[in-house]
Amino acid sequence: MNEVNQTVRLLAIDAENEGQRIDNFLVTQLKGVPKSRIYRILRKGEVRVNKKRVKPVYRLCAGDEVRIPPIRVAEKDESIQPSSHWDWVQNLQKCILYEDDHLLVINKPSGMAVHGGSGVNAGVIEGLRALRPEARFLELVHRLDRDTSGCLLVAKKRSALRHLHEQLRDKTVTKKYWALVRGRWQSDKKVVNAPLRKNVLKSGERMVRVDAEGKPSQTRFKILQNYQEATLVEAFPVTGRTHQIRVHALSQGHPIAGDMKYGDEGFDIRMKRKGLERLFLHAHQLIFTHPNSGEKLEVIAPLEESLEQLLAQLVKVKH
Known part of the structure; x- marks a missing residue:
């Protein structure tokens, strides 16, 4: 086993990370840590934001202080790799309806979760990240139930994510x-x-x-x-x-x-x-x-x- 960090880390959230869900933020900070482990440390309160427990859906604000505990990770990275489950990952490429430098819209298949967690190893967003390993940023703008198919919007830039979230809040989508x-x-x-x-x-x-x-x-x-x-x-x-x-x-x-x-x-x-x-x-x-x-x-x-x-x-x- 390798230890990702041997001491508690305290991270200050800047404008670039503002608006991001805490679970997605932790995925980027704890590469190689299974999502199930990330959700577990959130549930146990080992991760704190401004010294308080938060749920996985909490959205970070500029100025927040995030406490990340010491956490071990297996030598083998258990996150999805481009070579694993490659068939279904490649199929996602065929499902993309629209794409440019700022966003993409995918026709999500029925039966596929939008993200991993709660007993699901991986979903659409993990598949897209495996499909586009060079992409610096890929985040869900909204969600669909696992059994619902159709248009799912994904942001490729944080500025696009913030703008699209504003539209959702203003009910203009x-x-x-x-x-x-x-x-x-x-x-x-x-x-x-x-x-x-x-x-x-x-x-x-x-x-x-x-x-x-x-x-x-x-x-x-x-x-x-x-x-x-x-x-x-x-x-x-x-x-x-x-x-x-x-x-x-x-x-x-x-x-x-x-x-x-x-x-x-x-x-x-x-x-x-x-x-x-x-x-x-x-x-x-x-x-x-x-x-x-x-x-x-x-x-x-x-x-x-x-x-x-x-x-x-x-x-x-x-x-």
Whole structure:
């Protein structure tokens, strides 16, 4: 075993690192340390920011003081290397929809986590870093659920990350999803305002439900196509709560096809017979202002072939 540092390190955060999540910051500071170990020292409070415990999602501020404890790392670097799992890493290259010097947008496959941790060795961001070992900076701008596919925005410069995070806070980023839901969506139900509350079960699983004491949440829905027993809808989440679209659709009596948490078993079985093997929720469109040029940028992620084939089997009906 090699020791990365033999004493406690105290690091002052400058403007260059401002806005970065503490877990991602530690990954860059503790190269070769497995992410599971990084999350463990965060949970135990061994990492402190301004002498206080912080969660992995804490975003660093200029002037913060980060305490990093002595930590050992195996001689063999356990982070993803370009030579390991190279097939799936190379496949990420085919998923890139748009790229320039400041950012890239990838069509994330369903079933792939956006980052490692919580029992997942690696996700999209680790794969991209392995694919681009020369890249000095690659960070997620936002997240998608593991089972959701579609547009995922990644910053290639810290200045771009800050600019894009400002747009998310100001709600000037448009994210539109396509979902196949059970039954006939009501044509007059265009906006769902339902507060959402997140609960963590004893198993550690996250579940979200509509609750008067929850956080205000709004999703706008638009019918794209009616079918005999389902509706293809476009969903625009105005707020960005955990599982928001899935729970809002369920609250209207229209669970999303293939949803193992909030779905309808009978509907899912019928869709599975037609070939559906995943959650039918897809981040179809992303519209935002380019952080460098100031121009509006629109990126569309096509549906994967299996979802197109499913829709082709359904019987269309008029609105």
